[in-house]
Amino acid sequence: MLNFNCYIYAFLLNFIFTFAAAFIPDGRFGHSSIHIDSKLYVSGGFKFIDAGRLNLTNEFFYLDVSKSFTTTDPNSMPWTDLTFTGGPDKNSATACSGNNNSIFIIGGNGVLNSQPPPFVNQFDINKQQWADVPFNGCGLNNRVAVSCTDFNNGLISIFGGCTNTSGTVEFINDLWIFNTLKSSWGISIAINAPLPRCNYRAITLPDGNILYIGGNNSTSLMPMDNTTSGTTPPGRQRFSAVLTLDGRIIIFGGTDSGSTFFGDLWILDINTFQWSAGKISNPIADLNLSGHTATLVNNYMFVTFGLLNNESASATIHMLDISQKNSYTWVTEFTPNATNSM
Numbered sequence: 001m002l003n004f005n006c007y008i009y010a011f012l013l014n015f016i017f018t019f020a021a022a023f024i025p026d027g028r029f030g031h032s033s034i035h036i037d038s039k040l041y042v043s044g045g046f047k048f049i050d051a052g053r054l055n056l057t058n059e060f061f062y063l064d065v066s067k068s069f070t071t072t073d074p075n076s077m078p079w080t081d082l083t084f085t086g087g088p089d090k091n092s093a094t095a096c097s098g099n100n101n102s103i104f105i106i107g108g109n110g111v112l113n114s115q116p117p118p119f120v121n122q123f124d125i126n127k128q129q130w131a132d133v134p135f136n137g138c139g140l141n142n143r144v145a146v147s148c149t150d151f152n153n154g155l156i157s158i159f160g161g162c163t164n165t166s167g168t169v170e171f172i173n174d175l176w177i178f179n180t181l182k183s184s185w186g187i188s189i190a191i192n193a194p195l196p197r198c199n200y201r202a203i204t205l206p207d208g209n210i211l212y213i214g215g216n217n218s219t220s221l222m223p224m225d226n227t228t229s230g231t232t233p234p235g236r237q238r239f240s241a242v243l244t245l246d247g248r249i250i251i252f253g254g255t256d257s258g259s260t261f262f263g264d265l266w267i268l269d270i271n272t273f274q275w276s277a278g279k280i281s282n283p284i285a286d287l288n289l290s291g292h293t294a295t296l297v298n299n300y301m302f303v304t305f306g307l308l309n310n311e312s313a314s315a316t317i318h319m320l321d322i323s324q325k326n327s328y329t330w331v332t333e334f335t336p337n338a339t340n341s342m
Contacts, residue, residue: 023081024074025061027313028305029291030091034103036125038066038336040295040302043105044090048313056110058089060123063317065297071317071332085128088121092199096148096156098180101125104133106158106178107146116142120178138185140176141165145198149210154181157188159212162198171196171217197222199237203249205270213241213251213268221256230274233266240294242301244322247271250278250301252320253289261288261309265320265328280320280328289314299323300334 031045039062046054064078071077093108103123110117119142120133143161150156156178163170173196175188200215200222214236215222221235239254239262249268255261263286265278292306292314303318321329 022075023061023079024077025059025079025305025315027315028057028059029307029313031291031293031305032090032093032095032105032108033293033295033304034095034097035065035295035297035302036097036103038064040065040297040304041095041103042293042304043087043095043103044093044108045291045305046091046313048311052311056089056091058087059083060085060087065334066336068333068335071319071334074315077317082128085123086130087123088117088130090117090121092144094146094148094158096150098150098154098156098178102180104148104156104178104180106148106156107143107161109144119143133183135185139187140185141172143172143198147200147202147212149202149204151204151208155179157202157210159194159202159210160197160200160215169218171198173197194226195222201239201241201251203241203243205243206247211249211270213249214239214254216257224275228268228273228275230276232275233264234262236262238290238307240292240303242294242296243270244296246325248322248325250294250322252294252301252303253292253306255290261290261307263288267325278328279326280330282330284318284330287318296322297334298337300331 026047028045028047031042033042041062043060047057049055060083061079061081067078069077088105090108093105096104105121118132119135122131122133141163143163146158146161148156148158159175160173173193175190177186177188194212197215197217201213203211216237225232236254239251241251243249247270251266253262267276267278289306293304295302301320301322306314308314319331321331
């Protein structure tokens with residue numbers, strides 16, 4: 001009987017240890033994220049070691065949004081860690097798919113005082129393998145703080161960003177097209193291109209045009225009213241933007257020149273190109289974020305991690321119910337395959 005009890009205790013201890021070792025990501029900002037095939041992937045970014053000290057991470061993981069969970073209970077969230085695959089340690093990069101089999105992490109900063117990281121890293125979702133995508137010889141410079149857009153034909157576009165090839169930060173406004181099916185690059189000669197900028201957001205519209213929102217250059221924030229009407233949001237950088245199925249671009253958070261963090265919500269109707277302030281029925285006190293990401297999953301906008309202030313980062317996913325045009329609500333319970341009423 002004594003041995004039998006020992007086996008029971010050993011089994012229980014092993015079960016408790018296994019359960020406690022479930023992966024729960026730390027807070028971070030400057031990461032990239034993308035939603036593919038019921039998985040919300042997160043790559044890289046900065047984590048705080050302690051107050052004021054940062055660590056660049058190559059952590060790579062996903063949240064399974066085919067399962068139910070509660071954001072206030074981290075142990076209920078179905079995270080899976082893929083860091084063992086050897087992803088890039090980057091911040092201020094951007095993620096696009098181009099096709100449903102690969103994730104492309106484009107641009108971004110690497111480890112300080114080291115060789116620049118590969119401009120494009122490709123992750124094969126099926127094989128769970130990383131590869132660097134070459135771009136030498138095409139005239140494309142490495143750059144950071146860009147926002148990519150993808151199309152249904154396997155093409156990805158990137159515009160502008162910041163580069164530091166000569167020891168001085170340069171803001172650029174060229175437009176490049178990446179063919180993910182051929183791994184080839186081409187430059188697009190755009191007429192009346194937007195001003196050079198970085199830390200903006202790019203949205204592909206249903207008609208195939210690309211809308212560039214906000215950002216900054218060396219001296220100022222970009223205006224938010226070049227092609228729009230209505231009450232205009234304050235200029236900002238490092239915010240998030242998503243496009244809903246019914247034609248709303250929703251932007252959240254960001255920062256001005258680094259001293260003021262925003263927690264406001266703004267809506268751009270792409271049918272009228274008119275801005276309006278979003279009304280959140282249950283605002284969260286002090287939820288002012290910069291360097292976060294936002295992704296649409298069913299009726300929800302997932303606001304993932306982000307910088308809360310100059311010394312702390314959020315380890316939380318905040319979910320905003322966006323099913324109603326005139327009122328938005330923060331929620332904590334997620335049920336997959338909710339009816340989409342947008």
